[in-house]
Amino acid sequence: MKEALEKALAELYGPGEIQGLRRVPGGASKEAWVLDYRSGDGVHPLFLRRAGGGVIYEGMLSLEAEFRLLSLVHAEGVKVPRPLLYLPDLEGREAFLMERLEGETIGARVVRRPEFAAARARLPQSMAAELARIHRIPLDKVAFLPEPGPGEPWQAAVSLAYRDLDGLGEPHPALEWALRWLREHPPRSRPPVLVHGDFRIGNLMVDQEGLVAVLDWEFAHIGDPREDLAWPLVRAWRFGEDGKRLGGIGEAESFLEAYNALTGGDVSLEELFWWEVLGNVRWGLGALKQARRHLSGVERSVELAILGRLAAEMEYEVLALLEKSGG
Amino acid sequence: MDRPTLDEILEAVGEFLEREVLPGIQDPRLRFQTLVALNALAIARREVALGPALREEDHRELRDLLGMAGDREDLLRALAQRIRDGEAPSGTQAFLKAHVRRKLLLASPRYLERYP
Numbered sequence: 001m002k003e004a005l006e007k008a009l010a011e012l013y014g015p016g017e018i019q020g021l022r023r024v025p026g027g028a029s030k031e032a033w034v035l036d037y038r039s040g041d042g043v044h045p046l047f048l049r050r051a052g053g054g055v056i057y058e059g060m061l062s063l064e065a066e067f068r069l070l071s072l073v074h075a076e077g078v079k080v081p082r083p084l085l086y087l088p089d090l091e092g093r094e095a096f097l098m099e100r101l102e103g104e105t106i107g108a109r110v111v112r113r114p115e116f117a118a119a120r121a122r123l124p125q126s127m128a129a130e131l132a133r134i135h136r137i138p139l140d141k142v143a144f145l146p147e148p149g150p151g152e153p154w155q156a157a158v159s160l161a162y163r164d165l166d167g168l169g170e171p172h173p174a175l176e177w178a179l180r181w182l183r184e185h186p187p188r189s190r191p192p193v194l195v196h197g198d199f200r201i202g203n204l205m206v207d208q209e210g211l212v213a214v215l216d217w218e219f220a221h222i223g224d225p226r227e228d229l230a231w232p233l234v235r236a237w238r239f240g241e242d243g244k245r246l247g248g249i250g251e252a253e254s255f256l257e258a259y260n261a262l263t264g265g266d267v268s269l270e271e272l273f274w275w276e277v278l279g280n281v282r283w284g285l286g287a288l289k290q291a292r293r294h295l296s297g298v299e300r301s302v303e304l305a306i307l308g309r310l311a312a313e314m315e316y317e318v319l320a321l322l323e324k325s326g327g
Numbered sequence: 328m329d330r331p332t333l334d335e336i337l338e339a340v341g342e343f344l345e346r347e348v349l350p351g352i353q354d355p356r357l358r359f360q361t362l363v364a365l366n367a368l369a370i371a372r373r374e375v376a377l378g379p380a381l382r383e384e385d386h387r388e389l390r391d392l393l394g395m396a397g398d399r400e401d402l403l404r405a406l407a408q409r410i411r412d413g414e415a416p417s418g419t420q421a422f423l424k425a426h427v428r429r430k431l432l433l434a435s436p437r438y439l440e441r442y443p
Binding site for chain 2: 025171172173174176177179180242301302303305306309310312313315316319320322323
């Protein structure tokens with residue numbers, strides 16, 4: 001693989017050599033590699049994404065589409081690592097190279113470590129700013145993304161949740177209860193936008209100054225802006241700092257106010273509730289699906305296995321949310 | 328059967344991982360996975376200690392809620408279907424809260440402390 005990469009990099013930066021190529025943990029279905037390329041004009045720190053053997057989740061972008069999307073949002077001024085080169089066939093699998101930025105991506109550290117205190121204070125504003133930038137990208141520029149299904153985005157989201165639930169082979173009446181509530185309280189319509197699809201602490205790279213980059217674009221789609229606004233409020237992404245509803249680092253109010261100010265919008269906190277309930281249902285189903293990757297033998301892992309039991313946390317949160325709302 | 332009992336075996340494996348394996352692990356990924364494995368053993372031990380009584384309680388409440396007999400899994404399935412069809416029996420929400428609480432008493436009892 002090193003040779004094939006060197007050939008591609010020579011065209012980009014001129015002749016040179018790859019140093020320190022190593023694989024790092026990179027998610028369920030894709031490989032991640034770090035490397036440096038030393039050429040005439042210095043050392044280029046790089047990050048490589050390459051397709052893996054694993055299962056592709058429904059709605060997940062191909063690496064080619066992810067590369068195109070990263071190139072677009074980078075040009076639109078969204079904070080992302082600069083995408084460099086798409087490789088349709090890197091030893092039999094597609095891959096792309098991007099610049100490697102420095103920063104912390106482990107959510108629990110961003111939320112808890114004292115050295116990120118100043119960054120945490122700035123994050124609500126900068127998270128709002130990035131979402132505002134993403135959501136105002138004209139949809140004709142992302143025509144290469146999969147067509148959204150018929151009906152409202154919320155209906156598609158609920159249908160997908162039912163399909164996931166039915167695929168488990170195990171009854172989950174608490175999730176049924178939440179889905180029933182979601183169907184009976186449909187949100188009012190909002191014009192569709194480009195949605196990041198996994199916008200939360202843990203997918204944001206942060207340094208001591210603040211937000212460095214928005215990562216993990218593989219779930220991007222055309223959808224409802226409130227999906228992105230509510231997802232970072234889901235309790236599981238607060239990493240134990242339950243009192244701070246925005247990802248364990250801040251208040252939902254100031255985040256939403258900043259977003260509305262930047263977009264000229266009028267999204268209310270009450271409107272986000274529906275999407276917060278959905279977010280908990282989705283992550284609960286996500287955890288249950290992860291456990292099935294282990295149980296079916298696709299990927300044996302004690303970490304995945306135990307998620308099948310921890311999904312009850314999201315069920316409890318959903319029930320608590322609905323109880324509070326008088327559901 | 329002879330001692331160690333199931334719980335004593337799980338305890339012994341947990342102690343071994345915690346005292347002898349964990350301190351020597353440098354690799355952060357492996358360290359994390361080992362902590363997850365320890366958590367899995369703790370869940371298994373709570374299953375041994377509390378599982379049968381919690382399942383029995385769940386089963387009894389399900390029979391009362393639905394007014395029908397059957398094994399616990401079948402009743403849970405019947406409840407799930409009735410909720411989906413918009414025909415949840417009254418008392419469903421209270422049952423679900425208790426039901427999920429019982430699951431968490433096994434899987435993640437400290438999580439419950441996060442709801443004062």
